[in-house]
Amino acid sequence: MSDEPRTISCANPVWPCCWTREQWQYFTHENEWLICNNGKIGCSTCSEVANLGTHRTLKGQKIQLSKESTTCLVGAYGDNKDKQLASLRKKIREHKLSVSHIEAEKVKILAKCNILPEAVAEQEKELLTTTCNIFRTAYYLAKHDRPYLDHPGLVDLQKTNGSDMGRILHSPTVCTDIVDHIAREMRAKLISSIMTQKKPFSVLIDESTSLGAKSCLIIYIRSCVGDSNDPLTFFLDIVELTDTTAAGILDALLGCLTKHGLTEDFLSQFWLGIGTDGASVMLGKRGGLCTKLKEKYPNLLTWHCFNHRLELAVHDAVKACTQVNHFKIFMQKLYSLYSMSPKNRRALQQCAAEVGSELRVLDVRWVASSHRAVKAVWVSYTALYAHFEKASVDNSLDSKERSQYKGMATKLQSPVFLKNLAVMLDALEELADLSESLQAESMSLPKAHKLIMRQIQVFQARKLNDGENLAVANKAATDLNFKGVVLCFELRRGEALIDKEQFYQALVDSLQARMVPDCDKSLLESIVTLLPTSWTDVFLPEHGESELQSVSSKFLIPYTNALKQTYRDYKDSTGGNISAPMQSLMSAIATLPISTAACERGFSKMNIVCSPLLSTLTVDHMSSLLFISIVGPPVLEWNPLPYVKAWIVKGRRHAQFTACPARQTRDDSTDADKALWKLFN
Secondary structure, X not given: OOOOOOOOOOOOOOOOOOOOHXXXXXXXXXXXXXXXXXXXXXXXXXXXXHHOOOOEOOOOOEOOOOHHHHOOOEOOOOOOXXXXXXXXXXXXXXXXXXXHHHHHHHHHHHHXXXXXXXXXXXXXXXXXXXXXXXXXXXXXXHHOOOOOOHHHHHHHHHHHOOOOOOOOOOXXXXXXXXXXHHHHHHHHHHHHHHHHHOOOEEEEEEEEEEOOOEEEEEEEXXXXXXOOOOOEEEEEEEEEOOOOOHHHHXXXXXXXXXXXXXXXXXXXXXXXXXXXXXXXXXXXXXXXXXXXXXXXXXXXXXXEOHHHHHHHHHHHHHHHOXXXXXXXXXXXXXXXXXXXXXXXXXXXXXXXXXXXXXXXXXXXXXXXHHHHHHHHHHHOXXXXXXXXXXXXXXXXXXXXXXXXXHHHHHHHOOHHHHHHHXXXXXXXXXXXXXXXXXXXXXXXHHHHHHHHHHHHHHHHHHOXXXXXXXXXXXXXXXXXXXXXXXXXXXXXXXXXXXXXXXXXXXXXXXXXXXXXXXXXXXXXXXXHHXXXXXXXXXXXXXXXXXXXXXXXXXXXXXXXXXXXXXXXXXXXXXXXXXXXXXXXXXXXXXXXXXXXXXXXXXHHHHHHHOOXXXXXXXXXXXXXXXXXHHHOOOHHHOOOHHHHHHHHHOOOOOOOOOOOOOOOOOOOOOHHHHHHHHOOO
């Protein structure tokens, strides 16, 4: 035994003050479960079993574990040392012989094995089958974003259909425990697989406020899983933030990764990168989260999400081209006019039906949403004009409202506005396609860089050539008619034509500055040099080998002779032959998260899960539901048996347990109700 006392998370452990060091060594030698915290003693076995969850024996009998023993609160009593020594000896002996301690030791042994003995498993085969039915039901609820309150009803439905659902585990509360248990076991398997493979992984994070105005940090991991060489981005956890500063987020992130089994040594060796949005708390150069992480993990690659960069690039271009402001004001008027008034939406729908025009919902947020809003105006141009004209002479409206509608109708008759609309639609179509492409699961840094550079070339060409929609608008301006709307060349005050060349040049400049900044160019150029797309017909035999060494060190792949030789084979085959060492490097490059769109989708899923029936969920319960809903396999492909076995091993009841009352169903129907229902049978 060690000379120092064993403790539960105590910075300055001491044994009880009435004991000497020799007495402490004697008692811990005789009772290996004995622990100490701030002068109070406790039981390590009971503490570990308590952390497994609700503690029960395999026979179903609940173990009543003492809170004092599990949390180190057992102290001596007496007004002198002899009485204190006697009281501690008595308490230790009583606890050692107690039924709860003996059963806790049995549960601990079974939990450590993490398997049921073959004999017990065979005897309880039928019990396992019934419990599997319950687990599938709970899993179905989590997978399909249903509330826990549906669990008893689904159990009754399956009973009616002839399935054996057992006696217990039918309540919403137990359903919550089952879902948490399944999610916990799934996470453990996933993290164990990542650590066993020893492949680089990346983390994606985003912060949002939800769940009753609580600040939460959503955490995703991107890594190769199983035999696949293609990285996968999957949800890990969502944690509540008590401190939204960089230091608070750092503690929450590292605490989450450690909680799920990623050790400090593993993080130091295999944590490749982290992807975030552009908030200063994340990317601040002096005190941002990424700066603090780089201090702890110097090899960590930090990446600003390409989709967030794209939004900033578009914002910069709009600021540089002031003529766009008038167009933005009109779009905002349209949005407020229809988004805040059901009456106006109904009137617009009626006009759209009358003119046979398609109606799109106006919404403004991201580039893709802005594209949908602008396209809605383009597609529904005739319906909008008809609605404005009709409302401008509607005597049920006051003169101010009629004047507003008249002005908007006149706006739609302007060829200048039509051309501006076409220019914005052409640009936003390209930007929306780029944004959605960057969000793809298979998108890697080389692919993203190729798409961005190609888009810059397209915008440079657009300075001289009209886009598809602008060509239509120019023809309509010549004909003074667009989709049946008569156009008028009367120039209104404050109306200005967007300078096409200036606007597209502003987009080119902002994309180059935001999407390919100087700090990323070196890494991007080194990666591109390794790829066949950058190779010429004739190059030196050692072409790209210095870049190979640089890239492999950044992406945590050892630069070995085998890697160098496989790269030469890769060049000889013009990229057709890729051996294992080179494949590992390519997979590592693809593991760097270039977009945090998955985090945004995670928050969207959270808003779906957090329905009125689930509005009081804790963050931990929400995390379990999200994990199963996002990461879990379909219900028909999920095998509940390993999770049922782990459940029983940890002391939980099976569905056929008889030493407790079965669920009682309440019948609130009246005789009149039954008489009515009898007619339908």
